[in-house]
Amino acid sequence: MERRAFIQQTGLLTAAMGTIGPQTLAQTSLETARKNKLPRWKGFNLLDFFSPNPSASRRATQEDHLKWMQDWGFDFVRIPMAYPYYLTFDRSRPITPDEVYQIDSRAVDRIDQLVAMAHKHHLHVSLNLHRAPGYCVNAGFHEPYNLWTDQAALDAFCFHWNLWAKRYKHVSSKKISFDLLNEPSMRADMNDQHAQRSTVPGAVYRSVAQAAAEAIRTENPAHLIIADGNNTGSTVIPELTDLNIAQSCRGYNPGIISHYKAPWANKDPEHLPEPKWPGQVGDKYLSRAMLETFYQPWIDLVNRGVGVHCGECGCWNKTPHDVFLAWFTDVLDILGSHQIGFALWEFIGDFGVLNSGRTDVAYEDWHGYKLDRQLLNLLMKA
Secondary structure, three states: OOHHHHHHHHHHHHHHHHHHOHHHHHHHHHHHHHHOOOOOOEEEEOOOOOOOOHHHOOOOOOHHHHHHHHHOOOOEEEEEEEHHHHEOOOOOOOOOOHHHHOEOHHHHHHHHHHHHHHHHOOOEEEEEEEEEOOEEOOOOOOOOOOOOOOHHHHHHHHHHHHHHHHHOOOOOOOOEEEEOOOOOOEEOOOOOOOOOEEOOOHHHHHHHHHHHHHHHHOOOOOOEEEEEOHHHHOEOOHHHOOOOOEEEEEEOOOHHHHOOOOOOOOOOOOOOOOOOOOEEEOOEEEOHHHHHHHHHHHHHHHHOOOOEEEEEEOOOOOOOHHHHHHHHHHHHHHHHHOOOOEEEOOOEOOOOOEOOOOOOOOOEEEOOEEEOHHHHHHHHHO
């Protein structure tokens, strides 16, 4: 560990102990370690099926990539899927409700191949509907209905999850899980990426999650199910705690660090205060203390006996690298000290350890890729 990072982390730990006492810290961590029902998986999101249009797919995971993950000590991949990716329909016009059921067996086979390849390298696979019938946190595809308000959308949602549950009916929950819906929220205009989002009413989220869970567990009662936090993954869902469904948080707080200058997350990305960690940024002082506050409800959830994992985390490539690493060190330390695992948003690309496109990194050549060794080391030690 570099001297500066060691001094910084030591100082933060000393400050924390001075505030709440070393005995309390140790006791809290031990209690959490005993109670988290999910393994402390560590890994990456794979974006092979992220786009609703197969011809626009951004990634093609190769077996070498999965071997490197295994060799580096990772044990988890999350596969966010857009359901139209594995459908067959006329893509020159908006999809119709009937076409949501038209499965393309060849596309499903491609997903199967990636799952099998990940299992070959002892990686747990979490299948996620990043775009589900009637909802996606991202714009760019016209949905024929609304998952939160329309029964037809919920029926289709359950159909798709039953499809995947049946396909992996005999696969152990140690090897596969089902992450119901990426980053739920209410949004008035589904086609406006910057439209105001709000929390899904708890009773509504419960009814959707419960219906999907029943569709999955009809095939195998032991299937492992995960629900992303409400309000785009940021808040605990108390309405689900009795349903034997784990929950997934996010490692993106605060957004001025994780999504600095990201055009899809900021209306005016070129006029933002420069990020610092810790430090004053705009009208807020950013620090580890704010992260402790943010994650406390998730730690409390673990201590109530509900499994928790951080399904996405990381930082877009416009944040200064030293700021990113300082912030991410705190994020991973807080999660890790409570036995909560994580998955970096992508392996190769802007958020990844390979080919991130950062201009302030001394990359290492890795089999033709540009490796961010500092980030990789941080992830491996977390």
